[in-house]
Amino acid sequence: MPKLSLNNLGQFKLPEDFLQRRNLDPSADYWLDERDGDLIFHPCRPDAKKIYIEVTTVCNLNCQTCIRHSWADPIAHMKEETFNKILDSIRAFPALDRVVLTSFGEPLTHPRILNMIEKLRELKLSVTIGTNGLLLNEKISRELIRLGVNQVVVSIDGLKPETYAGIRGAQLNEVLENIERLNTLKRQLGVVNPTLGIEFVAMKSNQEELPGLSELSTRLGAVRTVVTNLLPYTREMNADKLYGYEPASPFKISGGPVKPGAWVKWGVTELPRMHYGAEQHCRFVNDYAIVVGWDGGVSPCYALSHSYQYFTVDGVEKQVSRLTFGNVNQASLADIWMSEEFVHYRSEVRAFHFPSCADCDLRDTCDLRAKNEACWGYNPSCADCLWAQDIVRCP
Ligand SMILES: C[S@@+](CC[C@H](N)C(=O)[O-])C[C@H]1O[C@@H](n2cnc3c(N)ncnc32)[C@H](O)[C@@H]1O
Ligand code: SF4
Numbered sequence: 001m002p003k004l005s006l007n008n009l010g011q012f013k014l015p016e017d018f019l020q021r022r023n024l025d026p027s028a029d030y031w032l033d034e035r036d037g038d039l040i041f042h043p044c045r046p047d048a049k050k051i052y053i054e055v056t057t058v059c060n061l062n063c064q065t066c067i068r069h070s071w072a073d074p075i076a077h078m079k080e081e082t083f084n085k086i087l088d089s090i091r092a093f094p095a096l097d098r099v100v101l102t103s104f105g106e107p108l109t110h111p112r113i114l115n116m117i118e119k120l121r122e123l124k125l126s127v128t129i130g131t132n133g134l135l136l137n138e139k140i141s142r143e144l145i146r147l148g149v150n151q152v153v154v155s156i157d158g159l160k161p162e163t164y165a166g167i168r169g170a171q172l173n174e175v176l177e178n179i180e181r182l183n184t185l186k187r188q189l190g191v192v193n194p195t196l197g198i199e200f201v202a203m204k205s206n207q208e209e210l211p212g213l214s215e216l217s218t219r220l221g222a223v224r225t226v227v228t229n230l231l232p233y234t235r236e237m238n239a240d241k242l243y244g245y246e247p248a249s250p251f252k253i254s255g256g257p258v259k260p261g262a263w264v265k266w267g268v269t270e271l272p273r274m275h276y277g278a279e280q281h282c283r284f285v286n287d288y289a290i291v292v293g294w295d296g297g298v299s300p301c302y303a304l305s306h307s308y309q310y311f312t313v314d315g316v317e318k319q320v321s322r323l324t325f326g327n328v329n330q331a332s333l334a335d336i337w338m339s340e341e342f343v344h345y346r347s348e349v350r351a352f353h354f355p356s357c358a359d360c361d362l363r364d365t366c367d368l369r370a371k372n373e374a375c376w377g378y379n380p381s382c383a384d385c386l387w388a389q390d391i392v393r394c395p
């Protein structure tokens, strides 16, 4: 640890090798923060690496599992001017190279989705779309290929037509045909992108079909299969979840060989943790991600990007209120990202400076916990977050 001394003007000089190692511009500004008596310097840097854009909250389906059974947020498309503000702002982040177009709606319902993708691709950004796949017709598939979309992640929560229809109210054969047509078009055009991902929400009612997922991913050429647990937005969903407090082994499914292009590759399967544990790691904050909602509101993650109810790991009903640190229609993304409040919040999350509500004796009756706050005073609380537990995952 280098030793620093204040000079008589109250100034520190940061050692040269420290500035270089941390890639810090000597003229950078810092927020001076305190936590539990420690002093912390946060450099103000536009160092976001990934952006999730909620282009819409409109959807063509009404899945049983969806957050829309538990919220009263507006159902609307992102306006073009809001999207253009994001585009203008993105250029200020030198390390930002990946955009994920999804969230709590169906991105392919947005009438200008292809135009949005085109503008993102002009900035040389890698684009991933998370979709239910039902609107993936030939015209859209050809356009996604032409625009060089990097990955399309399609939700398939059931391998039997009746399971899929029960959850999604749609026909499995339609989504499989759409994927197969996309694959045929890629083969005909001799391209590898968009690669295919599959996302499967595992619950009691479909867990028997999980072992068949590797075979389906291989058949469809999915390079990535993401299995997540259910985030229970209703009491019925809470009864259908598979995880709990008891240590449990991960699902026993593995990746398999796929042939997305000329060569055979090994498709990756990402599995969720199956039980609540001490270790917490926020993939949004630790991956330097930023989430922009349909109205331009900027949040740290999906979990805090809407207001809704859900049930904690021990079944306590919780009300979450949306957390935004600004709106791209009023300020640049970089200014919002480097604002005191957002910088401090990310620091609290990285340190996971929240109490352990899930094993507190007051957990069943605590009013603070019920409104997603906590007794250590820094709110909203991430204490119960199922994403930070890796129990719930996303692309
Ligand atoms: C909310 S959807 C939005 C994108 C698109 N409409 C779709 O369904 O793929 C994003 C992902 O969340 C998953 N999902 C839906 N309800 C969920 C829940 N209760 N818990 C965990 N994941 C869920 C979906 O299956 C999908 O893979
Ligand atoms: S398709 Fe996606 S956004 Fe639409 S209802 Fe289903 S999970 Fe929700």
Ligand code: SF4
Pocket: 355, 356, 357, 358, 360, 361, 362, 363, 366, 367, 368, 369, 373, 374, 375, 376, 383
């Ligand atoms: S917020 Fe409530 S439940 Fe959480 S640790 Fe504090 S007293 Fe316990």
Ligand code: SF4
Pocket: 281, 282, 283, 284, 285, 300, 301, 302, 303, 304, 349, 381, 382, 385, 386, 387, 388
């Ligand atoms: S820990 Fe959870 S609630 Fe907190 S920022 Fe990360 S995803 Fe959001």
